[in-house]
Amino acid sequence: MINMKKLKNNKYIFIKGFFSLILLKYLYLDLSYAEEDTNYILNGPLAGSFYYTKNKPGNKENVIQSHLPLLEINENTLSVSTPHEMKGYEHYIIKHIVLDSRFNIISEKVFDPSKEIPISRHDIIGYEDKLYVLSICNNHDTWVDIIKIKKP
Numbered sequence: 001m002i003n004m005k006k007l008k009n010n011k012y013i014f015i016k017g018f019f020s021l022i023l024l025k026y027l028y029l030d031l032s033y034a035e036e037d038t039n040y041i042l043n044g045p046l047a048g049s050f051y052y053t054k055n056k057p058g059n060k061e062n063v064i065q066s067h068l069p070l071l072e073i074n075e076n077t078l079s080v081s082t083p084h085e086m087k088g089y090e091h092y093i094i095k096h097i098v099l100d101s102r103f104n105i106i107s108e109k110v111f112d113p114s115k116e117i118p119i120s121r122h123d124i125i126g127y128e129d130k131l132y133v134l135s136i137c138n139n140h141d142t143w144v145d146i147i148k149i150k151k152p
């Protein structure tokens, strides 16, 4: 004879375990995809050709230091600076662009090389995980780096 009470209890344990496994798998996949995104952007096939990164500077290895954006988060503000000359419109940083972890543009700053230096500040209230930052030079193209947002 089947013990209905025991069966119901086992069914409940099974359902609870099943959904816990799904939740764990979802969280694990989400984390591993997030890590894959970071690695793909910084080291994948587009890096070194469509844009440049610290590890994949393509044929621009000699200008990494002056083109890779320096990133710092202070509370809810992201500061971006590019240690690059602003030689009028001859050679300058055109703009900084900040994207959220899903590649939506959240902020950008266009520079006037006749009177500005390539430093920008961006409000990042409400954003989490990581930010993608682009710094664009008129001669040496687009440079990308990523900064992780620490949870408070």
Ligand SMILES: [Fe+2]
Residues within 6 Å of the ligand: 067, 084, 091, 092, 137, 138, 139, 140
């Ligand atoms: Fe440049």
